[in-house]
Amino acid sequence: MTSPNTGLLSATLAVALGMLHTACVFAAPPSRTNPASVPRTVPAAQTPAAFTLNARVFITGKAARQHGTIGTAQLKGSERELTTYLTYRDYRLIQKGSATVSLNQAFTLNLPDNASVAVTVVSSNRDLIKIQVVWKLPGQQDLNTKLNVVRNRATMIGGPRHPAGGIYLLSLTVK
Amino acid sequence: MKTQTLITQCVDSGAPPPHPALAETVAHQRALSALLRQAYAHAAPEPPQLAFLAQRVIARAHAQPQPLFARAWLAVRAFFGLHPLWAWSSASAAAALALALAILPLVQRTSAAPAPVRSFVIYQLPSGGGFIRVLEYEQTSNEETSHDQS
Numbered sequence: 092m093t094s095p096n097t098g099l100l101s102a103t104l105a106v107a108l109g110m111l112h113t114a115c116v117f118a119a120p121p122s123r124t125n126p127a128s129v130p131r132t133v134p135a136a137q138t139p140a141a142f143t144l145n146a147r148v149f150i151t152g153k154a155a156r157q158h159g160t161i162g163t164a165q166l167k168g169s170e171r172e173l174t175t176y177l178t179y180r181d182y183r184l185i186q187k188g189s190a191t192v193s194l195n196q197a198f199t200l201n202l203p204d205n206a207s208v209a210v211t212v213v214s215s216n217r218d219l220i221k222i223q224v225v226w227k228l229p230g231q232q233d234l235n236t237k238l239n240v241v242r243n244r245a246t247m248i249g250g251p252r253h254p255a256g257g258i259y260l261l262s263l264t265v266k
Numbered sequence: 267m268k269t270q271t272l273i274t275q276c277v278d279s280g281a282p283p284p285h286p287a288l289a290e291t292v293a294h295q296r297a298l299s300a301l302l303r304q305a306y307a308h309a310a311p312e313p314p315q316l317a318f319l320a321q322r323v324i325a326r327a328h329a330q331p332q333p334l335f336a337r338a339w340l341a342v343r344a345f346f347g348l349h350p351l352w353a354w355s356s357a358s359a360a361a362a363l364a365l366a367l368a369i370l371p372l373v374q375r376t377s378a379a380p381a382p383v384r385s386f387v388i389y390q391l392p393s394g395g396g397f398i399r400v401l402e403y404e405q406t407s408n409e410e411t412s413h414d415q416s
Contacts, residue, residue: 169390169394172390172394172395172396173388173390173396174388176388176396176398177388226403232380232405232406232407233405233406233407234383234403234404234405234406235403235404235405235406236401236402236403236404238387238401240389241389241390244389244390244392245390246387246388246389246390247387247388247396248385248387248401249385249386249387249401250385251383251385251403258385
């Protein structure tokens with residue numbers, strides 16, 4: 092039989108031992124730490140899973156033609172190939188950026204007219220990476236979605252409608 | 267029944283009636299049949315029994331008409347059912363349904379979450395091509411989204 096007091100005592104003892112261990116680890120100066128004696132098991136949560144995000148944001152259609160017809164000149168080779176699935180003729184690059192982020196760290200690209208798009212790596216399983224994409228446009232509700240992308244493969248993600256016509260288009264590659 | 271068949275044959279074939287008592291009826295039916303032929307000359311050919319059907323309709327029309335209220339009541343009963351209680355319950359159910367259909371869009375507009383925005387995602391295949399699939403965005407308030415991203 093285990094009384095409630097016994098269980099409480101055990102829990103208190105475990106917490107106290109844990110705090111004592113933490114205090115010893117942090118109190119010890121680095122010079123006096125023997126690397127061989129320190130256990131190499133680092134918790135998984137502290138393991139920095141780095142992801143390099145290459146993002147380019149386009150506007151298409153009428154919005155892209157606001158300052159003249161531009162066609163597909165600003166698209167890269169893979170982007171041009173993927174946009175053959177779309178019916179837009181003009182793609183204007185409005186923002187690009189690259190960043191190395193860890194899990195759940197948002198990478199935000201600020202766009203003209205106070206708009207923005209944020210990409211966050213939510214989880215990863217080998218080459219399959221789940222990301223969250225959030226589009227923010229002034230005066231509108233945020234558009235939020237999660238989708239899987241494959242590492243080192245180009246992905247074109249359709250965004251919200253542009254006020255001038257056409258849509259926002261996010262070209263993303265996760266490495 | 268036999269008499270009617272006999273008269274029909276006389277009207278159709280033009281033969282004299284076998285009994286002198288039927289002569290007047292046959293003549294009347296021939297006249298009526300001729301009138302109907304003229305009237306329906308542009309329509310389908312006249313069936314043999316048309317004269318007798320027309321006679322029945324005319325006889326019904328000449329019958330004593332019912333009072334206006336009784337006819338209306340019969341029409342209501344024929345429309346809603348046989349029993350007055352059923353008529354009232356049907357009418358109230360129809361009214362409730364109409365009211366619900368009128369209110370439903372208003373309720374949906376005020377209480378339901380905003381509809382998802384449909385878009386697309388194009389994946390690059392190892393072969394170099396791509397494939398496109400539908401992507402749905404949830405519409406969230408700014409506070410909710412910023413909370414999610416924190």
